[in-house]
Amino acid sequence: xxxxxxxxxxxxxxxxxxFAQTTATGxxxxxxxxxxxxxxxxxxKTTKTAxxxxxxxxxxxxxxxxHRTTVIRHxxxxxxxxxxxxxxxxxxxxxxxxxxxxxxPRSLSMVNVNSGETISVxxxxxxxxxxxxxxxxxxxxxxxxxxxxxxMDPLVLDVLWxxxxxxxxxxxxxxxxxxxxxxxxxWLASVSRGVARDSQHMNGNAMDxxxxxxxxxxxxxxxxxxxxxxxxxxxxxxxxxxxxxxxxYW
Numbered sequence: 404x405x406x407x408x409x410x411x412x413x414x415x416x417x418x419x420x421x422f423a424q425t426t427a428t429g430x431x432x433x434x435x436x437x438x439x440x441x442x443x444x445x446x447x448k449t450t451k452t453a454x455x456x457x458x459x460x461x462x463x464x465x466x467x468x469x470h471r472t473t474v475i476r477h478x479x480x481x482x483x484x485x486x487x488x489x490x491x492x493x494x495x496x497x498x499x500x501x502x503x504x505x506x507x508p509r510s511l512s513m514v515n516v517n518s519g520e521t522i523s524v525x526x527x528x529x530x531x532x533x534x535x536x537x538x539x540x541x542x543x544x545x546x547x548x549x550x551x552x553x554x555m556d557p558l559v560l561d562v563l564w565x566x567x568x569x570x571x572x573x574x575x576x577x578x579x580x581x582x583x584x585x586x587x588x589x590w591l592a593s594v595s596r597g598v599a600r601d602s603q604h605m606n607g608n609a610m611d612x613x614x615x616x617x618x619x620x621x622x623x624x625x626x627x628x629x630x631x632x633x634x635x636x637x638x639x640x641x642x643x644x645x646x647x648x649x650x651x652y653w
Contacts, residue, residue, distance in 0.1 A: 501569055501628050509564045511540075513576045517547045521575070532557050544581035544610070551584045556608035558647045562631050563610060566645070569625035572614045579611040579642050580604060603633065609646035611637075619643055627652055 509527040514520070522543045526536040537557060545552035563576065583591070583604040591598040603609035614622055619636065622643045626634045633651045635644030 499628075500630055503565055503629075504568055509561065511560065511564060511576065512574070513543070513578050515543060515547070516577055516579050526557070526560055544578065546582050546584045546587050548587045548590075549584045551582070553582050553607040555582065556606070556647050558631070559608045559610060559645060562626065562629060562645050562647060563612060565629055565631075566622060566626045567614070569628065570614060570617055570621055572617050574615060577613045577615060577642075579613070581610045582607050597637075603646040603648045606648070608632075608648065609644065611635075611642050611644050613642040 508525050508529075510523070510525040512521075512523040520543060522539060524536045524539055526533055526540060537555070540560065541552050541555050544555050567573065567576070581604070583602060585605055588598065588602050588605050589600065592600045592602075612622075613619065619638050619641055623634055623636045626643060626645055630650055632645065632647040633649065633653075635653050637644065
């Protein structure tokens with residue numbers, strides 16, 4: 404009997420220990436598995452959420468930078484490039500042109516400072532240019548140094564005439580330079596920084612003039628208001644450059 408009771412007690416003791424060990428091990432493994440799963444999941448989610456955020460911010464900043472650069476590049480206009488190409492600068496804001504006289508006969512009285520020649524002629528009347536008068540002006544406005552002449556642009560004569568009307572000047576115009584042959588222009592460019600090597604004078608559409616008794620700044624403002632070409636201002640030399648090239652001022 405004692406043996407049976409003792410055997411039963413020992414069996415129960417081992418069975419209890421085994422059950423306790425199984426329960427403890429199961430609980431421990433479950434806890435560890437849950438801990439790893441929770442930690443790994445949290446870490447994985449954090450990495451996926453945080454990683455794209457930085458490139459997204461960088462991308463927006465890059466787009467903004469590109470946009471700003473594009474705006475700066477567009478600040479340079481074709482007009483300003485043309486202006487700098489011919490040695491001048493286009494105006495920042497357009498000047499409202501004055502009312503022009505388009506019906507009265509257009510007459511010019513001029514003296515060529517280099518040759519001493521004078522001319523007084525009506526080159527436009529009754530709605531058209533006069534061929535004979537234009538021929539006389541082509542000779543008068545020739546390159547005095549070489550004797551060469553060209554077909555002057557009649558529009559530059561109109562620019563001069565309209566500038567006179569705005570200034571209220573009806574006297575004799577002093578012409579310092581008109582047509583220049585390539586040889587004469589190259590020589591002038593070699594001795595003066597103020598002469599462009601591709602000057603409009605070689606195209607027969609430019610004149611350097613002055614109105615005796617009229618301030619050069621007044622002539623400049625009148626010519627600029629026409630917006631019909633380039634206007635150069637030379638206060639020290641006392642003359643204004645007029646041409647029918649791209650609109651630019653200097």
